[in-house]
Amino acid sequence: MKTYNIYICGVGGQGIIKTSIVIGEAAMKSNLGVVMSEIHGMSQRGGVVSTELKIGDSRSPIINDGSADLLIAFEPIEALRAISKASKETYVIVNTSSIMPFNIQGSNIPYPDVLSVLEELESKVNRVFAMDAEKIAKESGHILSLNMVMLGGATAVSGFPINKETVKESMSANLPEKSIPINMKAFEKGYEFVSSK
């Protein structure tokens, strides 16, 4: 049994759960088995948020250490925080714009240099797609389309098990109607970024 495992992480408020639901419903529409785990609770208050999706024939939605096929990190240091889920073969898509923890002033550990974060990611996995998704989202019309930039990137990754049109159908079914043109634009830009690499 081989499942396609996607680990998605970032900071509360970035639209991570919505993105995961779009992927999950698209998998269901593609007649693939899919299970997902999401942790609610403190998420809206700036804490770490993560979801796990297993596409294929799996009962549990928990991804073993070293078993993610795709790691989608909405924030640079959150990619490293989740690195135990990755192996050399994992594809990583990472947003390079950082979000400072609120208490960074009083923290003993400083926020690391983003370039050194990317270097470490590249030293650990074969393929890292680093993009400034915040910038791309703003160019697309709204910063809140950041999650669809990341989704577009994910859809373009080699081995992603759902075709692009089905993902877009699922977006239309899950996003507010008014926001769809901007989100589609954001999605396409993310898709282009990864497929051009």
Add this chain to the structure above:
Amino acid sequence: MNLKNILTHKEGEKLFLLGNEAAVRGVIESGVSVAATYPGTPSSEIGNVLSEIAKDAGIYFEFSINEKVALEVAAAASASGVRSFTFMKHVGLNVAADSFMSVVYSGVNGGMIILSADDPSMFSSQNEQDNRHYARIANIPMIEPSNPQEIKDLMKFGYELSEEFQIPILMRTTTRVSHMRGVVELGKVEEHPKTGYFKRDPERFVPVPSSARKMHKLLVSKMAEIEEVVNNSPLNKIFDNGGNVGIITSGSAFNYVMDVLDENNLKINVLKITLSYPFPEKRVLEFIKELDSVIVVEEVDPVMEKEVLACLGKYGLNTKVHGKLDETLPLIFEYSPDIILEGLNKLFKDNVDTKEIYEPNIPLPARPPTLCPGCPHRAAYYAVKKAGENLNLDVIYPTDIGCYTLGIESPYETADYLLSMGSSVGTSCGFSKSVDQSIVSFIGDSTFFHAGIPPLINAVHNKDKFVLVILDNRTTAMTGGQPHPGLPLDGMGEIAPEIDIERIVEAAGVQFLEVINPLNIKKSQDIFQDALKFDGVAVVISKYPCMLIKGAKKKKQIVVDVDPDKCDKCLDCLRELTCPAIYMADNGSVNIDSAACKGCTVCIQVCEEKAIGVKK
């Protein structure tokens, strides 16, 4: 997905549902008439979805004042012959426990399911109590689903079992089941009576000692019959994989076990226990009689493991039992496939699959959750701490359950003692009688209604001395913004009488009562100082709506800015407020993120250099 799909989609269609959403579909398919809850994660979304669709589904739904009342609302409905549903987080069942025990004695007419969502590893709870023990205390049948499809299907089964034996059913989920999404195939929506008739029968429904003795005898006989059901039910299912080793498991752990066996090609038999109480002793015996050893895989306490050991003792069998008690598996916290594989590797060394697990080389700063930008609690905490400092007092801060428990973090440090919902007030009574320190306790509006009123009356009557700050942000914020009795809306979105906290406090006999807008720092500080000087119970209601309330009237949008010429980089705003909207740029200047800022103006009031102001 539009939440209405849970109601409108037909039999045979598939939806990608959260466990909690699947529970709602289960309610609809089972023809439930009355549902009640008090919000608590990981069960909160059940209420949120019901709140949106109950009216269209012809279900009466309420956010009750607390879990005990929710259970009582459901119990009375079932006694009247209609189907009822009540659900709560695991610790909510502690609140409901008194009536919970009795409703199992008196039994039901219409089916009744009580869902308890446990929280192994405590993602959003104060403990990880294992509510399978409640099945044993109360002697109530327990069902443990493993995924969203099972939640839905077992609700239907549960209502049938409940009505057949006229007994309520306890369903236990865990966070990983309630917050798991999966493909759910919908079933047929059944019609059941929406209105009941209560047939008086005091011998059955009033547990005075003479009747309670009969009720208990009847309960024991019902459970003996249900034991036959669970021993023969295909829901307690054996997966025969060959070999002489077996695993007994339930709930979320079942998913992990099956994946681990599959991925590692292990020939180990599995008994999935879905109907877990009364314990299916005969089914377990049938499973283990051919085995040399059995591993019990369960979250959190070794409940089934002890049942299995008792079973072996009773029948004089020598099968070896592994689990938590011999440290094959961890005693506390939730499991994962990796944890189970590690346990199996301890027993069968040949499976060892040592892989390199990456760890970050760069040290990463933590990212704890915090109060939102513009949160009124931040302002209240700032003012109350200043008031204590100005009076040079040694203040202790009993607190309560809600977003404001985040006051535990630096720099607020306004959370010193917490037991449970409402404990801020009750423990303040105790501190008042035990220490000479000043006491300021915090409770939210919803928590005040839930469990804060009786201890406040206790405090006044027993002549205690403390300041109680009611942080009234006009919602149940922590669990996602549900209404409560202090708001003019009910759980189905209908206009409802608004219960005034001020009048309750007055009626309790409190002699010092002030209502403040916490965003006005100076005035709040003065009132807190007066409250701290008061010789008795002083109540300050800090009233300002939560910034997350959807559709609430927003404060006039202003742009707050830092004047770099005036800013002396004292960083008091950053350090003392830790507002996520205030940040230090790479060049060391203090800035305000205009997208995140809600214009609460607290930083403007705090800045001594007057460097922060409204941009014209």
